[in-house]
Amino acid sequence: MNATTGQQLQAAQPATARALSATTLLWFALPLAAFLLATAWLFSSDWLKAFDVGAPPVEKLTFERTVLDGDGIHLKVRGGGSEPMTIAQVQVDEAFWTFRQDPPGEIARMGTTWLHIPYPWVVGEKHEIKVLSKTGAAFEKEIEVAVATPQAQAGNLVPQALLGAFVGIVPIVIGLLFYPALRGIGRRGVDFVLSLTIGLLAFLFVDTLEEAFEMAGNAAPAFQGRAMVVLGAAAAFLVLFAVGRRHGTPAGLALATYMALGIGLHNLGEGLAIGAAFAAGAAGLGTFLVLGFTLHNITEGIGIAAPLVGSRPSLPTFVGLALLAGAPAIAGIWLGSLSYAPHWSALALAVGAGAILQVVIEVGAYLIRSAGRQGAAVLNPSMVAGLVVGVGLMYGTAMLVKV
Amino acid sequence: MRRWLRHQFSRRGILSAGIVAGGGSLAAGLSSGRHAAAQGTHAEHGAGSVRLSTHAAHGNMVTVGEVDGSRNGFDPTAMLTDWDTGTVSQLPDGRVLRTYEVVGQDKEIEIAPGLMFPAWTYNGRVPGPSMRATEGDRLRIVFRNEGSHPHSMHFHGIHSARMDGVPGAGLVEPGGEFAYEFDALPFGCHLYHCHALPLKRHIHKGMYGAFIVDPDPARHPEQAAVARSRLLGTPENKEWQEFLMVMNGFDTDFDGENEVYAVNTVGHHFAKHPIRVERGRPVRIYLINVVEFDPVNSFHLHGNFLDYYDHGTTLTPSSKTVDTIMQCQGQRGILEFTYKNHEVGQYMFHAHQSEFAELGWMGMFDVVEVAS
Numbered sequence: 001m002n003a004t005t006g007q008q009l010q011a012a013q014p015a016t017a018r019a020l021s022a023t024t025l026l027w028f029a030l031p032l033a034a035f036l037l038a039t040a041w042l043f044s045s046d047w048l049k050a051f052d053v054g055a056p057p058v059e060k061l062t063f064e065r066t067v068l069d070g071d072g073i074h075l076k077v078r079g080g081g082s083e084p085m086t087i088a089q090v091q092v093d094e095a096f097w098t099f100r101q102d103p104p105g106e107i108a109r110m111g112t113t114w115l116h117i118p119y120p121w122v123v124g125e126k127h128e129i130k131v132l133s134k135t136g137a138a139f140e141k142e143i144e145v146a147v148a149t150p151q152a153q154a155g156n157l158v159p160q161a162l163l164g165a166f167v168g169i170v171p172i173v174i175g176l177l178f179y180p181a182l183r184g185i186g187r188r189g190v191d192f193v194l195s196l197t198i199g200l201l202a203f204l205f206v207d208t209l210e211e212a213f214e215m216a217g218n219a220a221p222a223f224q225g226r227a228m229v230v231l232g233a234a235a236a237f238l239v240l241f242a243v244g245r246r247h248g249t250p251a252g253l254a255l256a257t258y259m260a261l262g263i264g265l266h267n268l269g270e271g272l273a274i275g276a277a278f279a280a281g282a283a284g285l286g287t288f289l290v291l292g293f294t295l296h297n298i299t300e301g302i303g304i305a306a307p308l309v310g311s312r313p314s315l316p317t318f319v320g321l322a323l324l325a326g327a328p329a330i331a332g333i334w335l336g337s338l339s340y341a342p343h344w345s346a347l348a349l350a351v352g353a354g355a356i357l358q359v360v361i362e363v364g365a366y367l368i369r370s371a372g373r374q375g376a377a378v379l380n381p382s383m384v385a386g387l388v389v390g391v392g393l394m395y396g397t398a399m400l401v402k403v
Numbered sequence: 404m405r406r407w408l409r410h411q412f413s414r415r416g417i418l419s420a421g422i423v424a425g426g427g428s429l430a431a432g433l434s435s436g437r438h439a440a441a442q443g444t445h446a447e448h449g450a451g452s453v454r455l456s457t458h459a460a461h462g463n464m465v466t467v468g469e470v471d472g473s474r475n476g477f478d479p480t481a482m483l484t485d486w487d488t489g490t491v492s493q494l495p496d497g498r499v500l501r502t503y504e505v506v507g508q509d510k511e512i513e514i515a516p517g518l519m520f521p522a523w524t525y526n527g528r529v530p531g532p533s534m535r536a537t538e539g540d541r542l543r544i545v546f547r548n549e550g551s552h553p554h555s556m557h558f559h560g561i562h563s564a565r566m567d568g569v570p571g572a573g574l575v576e577p578g579g580e581f582a583y584e585f586d587a588l589p590f591g592c593h594l595y596h597c598h599a600l601p602l603k604r605h606i607h608k609g610m611y612g613a614f615i616v617d618p619d620p621a622r623h624p625e626q627a628a629v630a631r632s633r634l635l636g637t638p639e640n641k642e643w644q645e646f647l648m649v650m651n652g653f654d655t656d657f658d659g660e661n662e663v664y665a666v667n668t669v670g671h672h673f674a675k676h677p678i679r680v681e682r683g684r685p686v687r688i689y690l691i692n693v694v695e696f697d698p699v700n701s702f703h704l705h706g707n708f709l710d711y712y713d714h715g716t717t718l719t720p721s722s723k724t725v726d727t728i729m730q731c732q733g734q735r736g737i738l739e740f741t742y743k744n745h746e747v748g749q750y751m752f753h754a755h756q757s758e759f760a761e762l763g764w765m766g767m768f769d770v771v772e773v774a775s
Contacts, residue, residue, distance in 0.1 A: 088517030089466050091662070095761030096515070096671060098463040118463050132518055132662060136655025 057083040061131060061139040062220035064112065064341045067149040072118040073129065075141065076341075078220045079107035086134040092119045093127055110222050121146045150278060150337045160275070160333045167274070167293035168267045168329025172260075172322045174294075175301010179318070182302075182309050188382045190309050191367065195383040197259070197303035198363050199390020204266050204300075205356045207398070209233065211269060212349035219343035228343070229350040236265075236354025241361070249369070250362055253317065255307040260325040262359040263300045265352035267325065271332015272345045278337045292400030299393050300325065307366065460751060464761055466671045468516030475512050477528040479667035480676055483646040486615070486635060487532040489542070499540045501587075505532065507550040507575070507597075512609070514653045514663050515670040515763065522609035523550055523597070529668045530649040530693070531612030534595070535635055536587040538619040544583045548575040554605065555581075557598035558614055559733070561588040569598045590618040590633075592689045592715030592735045594649075607654060607695035609668075613647050615689055618718060626718040633687075633718075644680060645687045650702070650730070650754070650764065652694040659696055663763045664754065670763025673752075677769035682747055686768075688738040689715070692730035700764075702738065703727040703755040709740035727755050742770045 042048070060080030067074040073092070079085050084106040090099040100116040107113050121127055127143045150156050182193060209229070216225025244250045244258055270293070304321055336345070367383065472478040489501035505525050512522045512529055525531025536542055548554050553576050557568035562585035565572050575581045597610035620630040620637075632639040651668060652661035663670040680686055692700040703726060710720035711728050715737040722728065728736065742750070753765035 086517065088519075089515050091762065094758050095464050096466045096763060098465060098467050130662075132515075132655060134517055134519055136518060136520055136653075136662065138656040138658075138662060 056135045056137075057081060057085070059083075059085045059133050059135065059137045060221055061085070061087075061107075061133070062218075063139075063141040064220070066141070066143060068121055068143070068146055069148055072116065073121055073127070073143070074117070075115045075129065075131075076112055077107070077115060077131065077139075078112045079109060080220050080222050081109065084108045084111075087113075087115070087131055088134045089132045090115060090117055091130040091132065092117060094130075110220070123147060156337070157334065160337060161330045163274070163290065164271055164330030164333045165326070166290060167297065168271065169322055169326030171294045171297035172263075172301040172304065172326040175298045175303070176305050176318050176322060178302050179305040179308065182305055188380075190306065191370070191380065192382040192386040192389075193302065193306040194363055194367050195386025196299075196390035196393070197306050197386075198360055198367070199387040199392075200299045200303060200394045201259075201262070201356050201360045201363070201390075202387075203391050203394035203398075204263075205353055205360060207394075208266050208269055208349050208353040208356060211273060212346050212353060215342050215346035215349060219341070219346055223343045225343065225346055229346055229353075232347050232350030233354035233357065236351040237357045238354075240355055240358040244358065244362060249365055251366055252307055252311045253313055255359075255362055255366060256304050256313075256321060257324070258355075258362060259304050259307070259359045260321045262352070262355035263304065263325040264328040265348075265355045267297070268328035268332040269345070269349040269352045271329040271334075272336035272348060273332075274329075275333040275336020275338070276345070278333075292397065295400060296394070296397040297326075299390070299397070307363070460749065460767065461671070461674050461765065465674055466515045466763065469675070470513045470516050470669050470672070475528075475669075477668075479665075479669045479672040480678070482528075482530070482533070482667045483648070483678065485533060486535040486647075488535050488635070494541055499537065501536050501540050501542050503532070503534055503542070503544045505544060505546045505556065507546065507548040507554040507610070509550050512668070514655070514665065514668055518655060518663065520609075520653050520655055523552070523554065523605065524609050525556075525612055529609035529611075530651065530691075531595070531610070533613040533615065533647050535613075535615045535617065537617050537634060538587060538590040538622060540587040542583075542585055542587050545580065546573075546575055546583065547580045548577050550577060552577065552605075553599045554597045554610060555599055556583055556595050558583065558585070558595045559593040560585065560614065560616070562586075567598070568595075570600060574599055587616045589716050590616045592691065592712075592737050594691045594693065594733065594735055596693065596733075603695055606693060607652070609651075611649070611651070611691075611693045613649060613689060613691055615647075615715075623718060629718045642684060643687045644684050645689070646678065647689045648691070648702075650690065650692045650694055650700045652696070652759075652764075654696065661694065661696055661762070664694065664759040665763045666766060671765060673766025677749055677767035680742060680768045680770045681773045682742050682745065682770050683773070685739060685741040685743075689735070690728075690730070690738055691735040692732060694732065694759075697756070697759075699729055699731050699756075700759065701727060701729045701755045703753055704738075704740065705751040707740055707742065707745065707750065709738045712737040712739070742768075745770060747772050 058081040062078045062080060063075055064078055065074075065076035077087075086106050087101060090097055097117055097119050099118075102114045102116065104113075115131070117129070119127075121143070123146060125146055127146055129141045129143070131139045131141070133139070150160075182190065185193070212229040212233070213226060216223075216229050219225045240258065240261070244254070250258055274293075301322075304325060332348075371380065371383075487503065489503045492500045492502070494500045506527075508524050508527050510522055510524045510527050511519050512524070514520045522529050534544075544556060546554075546556050553574055555568035555574045558566075562583075566583050566585050567573065568583065573581045573583055593614040593616065595612055595614045597605040599605045617634045618630040620627040620634060623630045628639065631637045632643060634640055648666045649668075650664075650666055652665070653663045654660060655662040665671075666673060688702075690702055694700045708724045708726045709728075711722040711725055712718075713721040713734075713736045715735070720739070721736075728738065730736065747770050750768045750770060751765065752768065753760035
């Protein structure tokens with residue numbers, strides 16, 4: 001093909017596109033018109049009544065946020081089911097209780113409303129709330145341990161940020177401090193550490209996905225939580241993978257940065273979980289538990305340092321990586337303690353899982369490449385050992401924080 | 404937290420003072436506009452402050468809103484006194500024949516504000532008509548079933564096996580009809596209910612009602628005065644303030660547990676609409692327990708004691724001077740008490756199963772002075 005024909009083609013294209021658009025638009029109108037016709041027929045005829053067996057409408061109510069304060073209990077609920085629904089009464093601990101609905105009236109499908117219940121809840125005790133719909137269906141919400149919901153006040157933000165830094169940034173920094181040591185361990189040693197990183201990231205991937213699914217289970221059915229998690233993770237993976245490969249396969253600092261990003265997203269999810277546990281009163285966060293989280297996350301820092309062994313990054317680079325990987329934990333705790341909706345938490349965790357998967361693939365590819373260069377087997381003993389130790393380390397330290 | 408503590412203190416204040424003062428503030432919401440007097444003996448609880456509060460004796464522990472009585476077609480307050488004495492005629496032998504017509508119907512009823520229940524009813528109401536007869540009357544109850552399921556009327560009384568209203572003896576298929584015939588015996592406070600199977604569902608869906616048989620004074624010469632006071636329409640009977648209370652419950656989500664407990668169907672109705680009682684006149688309550696799923700129900704009266712006639716089949720009390728009586732499923736009796744020597748005010752009554760009270764079975768007597 002010579003240059004002239006190429007120019008001619010380019011010149012001809014807009015004309016063809018214009019010529020197409022008129023007829024194409026017309027053809028697009030055909031199925032649209034057919035759809036409108038079908039809709040009109042469905043509404044105008046009443047043959048669907050043959051399926052009406054007199055059953056009451058399907059009703060669903062999802063409790064998305066719970067706030068306990070000096071004025072009582074406040075619940076944010078989301079309607080679901082086949083028709084708009086109406087809340088008739090509210091019972092707390094098997095007693096009718098007055099409540100104010102804001103906004104009042106019917107709850108549209110997927111609509112939300114707040115229920116404000118002036119109930120004298122008791123610190124540290126369990127309360128059960130039963131919301132009765134007009135049709136008599138009961139929707140129950142259990143408050144396992146009642147504690148005042150942390151308010152978004154400056155006074156709370158600082159200690160929460162400290163906690164986030166301690167479980168997020170501090171362990172990454174400690175992990176990165178292994179960097180000088182990693183430089184002296186030779187090829188085999190680096191292979192081992194990189195495999196170890198893959199092992200620990202694989203563990204994080206499973207762990208994050210599991211948490212995402214759990215969160216999705218608490219979300220309103222219309223969000224299709226499980227599908228949302230899978231699609232969210234896949235989308236995050238594809239986007240990061242495509243971005244990462246713009247200039248060839250990532251290595252060195254680029255690989256370390258992606259790793260920090262993936263771990264950062266995971267730490268955001270972890271922060272959300274800690275914050276939510278705080279808000280729900282489910283966790284008395286002890287010193288031991290915090291130390292467990294820190295220990296658990298140190299391995300993540302080592303992982304970020306491993307791809308950098310071949311280069312000599314500056315100190316600001318290290319600081320940036322530590323913040324990228326660790327700081328999201330702070331944001332997570334802030335958001336989580338304000339008990340944000342479960343579907344958002346699930347999505348955040350899913351994105352984290354996708355990001356981690358991208359790093360696992362890229363580190364794996366890097367290892368295989370370097371093994372190929374050395375003419376060695378794809379999986380040498382030190383890599384296998386690294387994988388096993390990586391997963392084992394994460395599993396072992398996770399035991400410290402599971403309650 | 405400090406704010407919270409205040410909250411709890413004020414609530415305790417409301418509760419104790421509410422019991423004592425009879426929820427003086429509630430009076431403000433009543434059309435009678437009478438004065439609520441706090442009892443001096445418990446003044447230290449701060450009854451005065453309660454009068455300033457916007458809470459009634461039940462505080463926030465109450466349903467929200469009002470039930471649409473016109474949509475239901477019945478009113479729990481009207482049900483206290485709307486006796487159905489049937490169509491009266493004379494038999495050839497001179498005895499009284501009372502004929503009742505009852506229709507079984509499916510009907511959605513509102514049992515708490517905004518809360519609908521797909522009920523099965525007698526004459527479109529829950530409880531069904533409060534039948535009242537005199538000892539020895541001949542009764543003829545024509546039951547027509549317009550509902551979607553087989554139903555019957557099984558009376559707690561003395562009758563033949565053929566008239567028992569169980570499958571094989573007076574069970575009526577949809578569209579069918581049956582006449583139950585028997586003598587009104589024995590005198591007392593009884594009930595009728597559907598005895599189609601499964602029994603539990605047919606009863607809890609709303610098929611029950613009162614069956615009151617007044618004693619015939621001629622048959623009880625030694626206690627004729629007492630019998631006359633029980634016989635509807637006599638001058639002695641008119642002295643009394645008689646109320647019918649059917650203690651029932653509703654399982655709105657059909658999980659075998661009641662969501663709503665009530666007297667005469669609507670939860671917390673008598674907490675919001677106290678029963679007006681004239682101080683000088685004695686009170687007689689025909690109390691019937693038809694609650695399902697819970698073995699027992701009870702009635703507790705505040706600030707007063709009562710005499711109890713179990714099943715109402717005696718003219719002397721079976722328990723004297725009690726303030727709490729207990730009834731198992733299907734049990735009933737007559738309660739008699741007076742506020743003659745009390746101050747006017749609001750006097751609470753409720754099931755002493757706190758759970759039932761908090762789920763709707765709680766009410767108030769509004770004792771008022773009537774100028775003679």
